[in-house]
Amino acid sequence: MKELTLQIKPVGNHCNLNCSYCYAAPFKSSKFSILNENLLDKIIKEAFELTDNLIVSWHGGEPMMAGLNFYKNYIKIVNKYKTQSKKVYNMIQTNAILVTDEFAEFFKQNNFIVSVSLDGDKLSHNKNRLFNSEIGSFDKVMEGINILRNHKINPPIIATVSQNTYDYGVKNFEFFVKNGFKEIKYSPVYDSATDNFSISSNKWDKYLINILKKWLEFQNSEIKVREIDEILMWYAGTTTSLCSNRGMCSKWISIDEQGNIYPCEYLRSTTSYGNIKETELKNVFLSESYKNFVKKINYIPKKCKNCKIFNICHNGCPATRVNTHDELTHEGIYVYCEQRKHLFNEIEKI
Secondary structure (H helix, E strand, O other), X not given: OOOEEEEEOOOOOOOOOOOOOOOOHHHOOOOOOOOOHHHHHHHHHHHHHHOOEEEEEEOOOOHHHHOHHHHHHHHHHHHHHOOOOOEEEEEEEEOOOOOOHHHHHHHHHOOOEEEEEOOOOHHHHHHHOEOOOOOEOHHHHHHHHHHHHHOOOOOOEEEEEOOOOHHHHHHXXXXXXXXXXXXXXXXXXXXXXXXXXXXXXXXXXHHHHHHHHHHHHHOOOOOEEHHHHHHHHHHOOOOOOOHHHHOOHHHEXXXXXXXXXXXXXXXXXXXXXXXXXXXXXXXXXXXXXXHHHHHHHOOOOHHHHOOOOHHHXXXXXXXXXXXXXXXXXXXXXXXXXXXXXXXXXXXXXX
């Protein structure tokens, strides 16, 4: 296997925040626990047996709740199995609340890409990203970001956009730029057609077009907006990074703190590959469950077959494909299909 991405959730969906739009909360186990070190050893050993290019995406919940010693032990495990020909890339998505000087120095020394969830300025961020006490987390997040910057890490920002922050798109983009963030990634809420947070394709289109216009005004090539950059990279003939844009779902698996294996955090309710305690990683890719999943996600609707942007879209994320009745299904059309095509056309005019 040329490349394998492991999304490891060392504490599962446990988190130190209680975000109002959280999709993961229903999957949180009843008791807090951390991925067993012996299981982690097994996972890394078997992953290196499958690939020379291992990407490890640490996710949650809040993955930093596993503690610094957990990650130090992980590096020891990696060094035990990594050879000169094998490479490992580490990414972690965090809310930054648990960042300390020691953690930041560890990330820097071990070349972790640290992405921080930040929805915008204090007003926008505190609408949804709350502590259990209902107090907003903005100040603590910025404190963690400043510690990272003190250790020469300027983290990419992942900004979740929901109905109640939708109107502040340009204002928040200006906030990000003013505060020195160079890499901005947007994530629209889409869990159903009827909830109070989800963004429609039409609204998402307007949102990103406004961001594009403001991005052009700044005329600063150092500012990277993922949703714009993915299209620019395709024009330049380089590889895009977003998993759904690359059609790489079949080279990605998630493992939680209990050892449960599934294709991706967004698809765990529909597909399971068993448990790492009872199987080897190589057998996951030989299983009927995996083969059926690949068949489903590789479905190409008639609408996509002659689409000029299919190679940078691949019908989007399988978790957000819908049929004509707005029901989620692998065999549907990416919910933001029309938005993505329109953004492509607008960038093509530049």
